[in-house]
Amino acid sequence: MRAPSTDPLAGTQRLTTPGAWLKFAEWLYAEQDLALGQIATSAHDEALYLILHTLEIPMDSDESVLTQKLTTTQRSALTEVFRRRVVEHTPAAYITHEAWLNDLRFYVDERVLIPRSYFLEIIPEHLDVLLPKDTPITHVVDVCTGSGCLAILLAKHFPKALVDGVDLSPDALEVAKINVLTHKLTKRVTLHASDVFDAVPPVKYDLILSNPPYEPSAHCDALPQEFKNEPRLALDGGGDGLDIIRKLLRQSRDRLKPHGIVLIEVGGLGAAMDREFAKLKPQWLMTADGSNCVCLITAASLKHWRG
Ligand SMILES: C[S@@+](CC[C@H](N)C(=O)[O-])C[C@H]1O[C@@H](n2cnc3c(N)ncnc32)[C@H](O)[C@@H]1O
Known part of the structure; x- marks a missing residue:
């Protein structure tokens, strides 16, 4: 038989x-x-x-x-x-080899996280009320850009701004380069290989936006295989998930214009952020599904912070 x-x-x-x-x-x-x-x-x-x-x-x-x-x-x-x-x-x-954000197509492969950020909702619906109306937005940055999708959304949202996209992974930056080319944004979107701001020229930004790796390492070990097939570097935020966020906030202090803001997507780390960064008075943005996992920190609160 x-x-x-x-x-x-x-x-x-x-x-x-x-x-x-x-x-x-x-x-x-x-x-x-x-x-x-x-x-x-x-x-x-x-x-x-x-x-x-x-x-x-x-x-x-x-x-x-x-x-x-x-x-x-x-x-x-x-x-x-x-x-x-x-x-x-x-x-x-x-x-x-594709991911759609609204009606925009992005090339993706195993070198990058598959785009699924709350910034897809935040960029069109919240940004204009969070930034001053009377000041032109000239420089914005997407730290941890991966496929470059958020840098590209930012460039489309701020048609007069220069946009930097920063990533530690040369592989991810190769994918971002494909997307920047496809969306015909090479004149305004510049990609940088850098550990957060370490190797980025000293520009002051109106907006620093980031969807960093924020999963605690132990969570990454327990993820379903589909998510383990994404780059570990894109997900793993260290022991408590906050490694990259800490560095980003420390370095953002000297990178913002006086009216500038930092927006960070932090997944399930809201309570940990409120505890560790209470002095920065994080404000949580409402998203349609009630997750509220994107926080806003102002240049004014970062200025006096000695974290
Ligand atoms: C969660 S993914 C976000 C990708 C993209 N922004 C998105 O929303 O789809 C995080 C990205 O951060 C990058 N990354 C990890 N550590 C970094 C660091 N220290 N400095 C800069 N980028 C880093 C990873 O390579 C990955 O591309």
């Missing part, structure tokens, strides 16, 4: 339509306990995206595309994509 197949993708040649694939993939995500949260929060949305992307069907197509007959080549292509997603736990965005 033949042993039952342990290949979770065995028999997928019998799935003859995208709709059948979608149903199967949703079942597979649950059965294999796949982690979500990098580009989508439901198995349905992520699997549908992977299916349409693989078949080169536009994302805004109507449901009738789900009943079209698949060729053998298309079925094999879907099997290979879901094999990578299910067996290797490769994040969907590393398979398609």
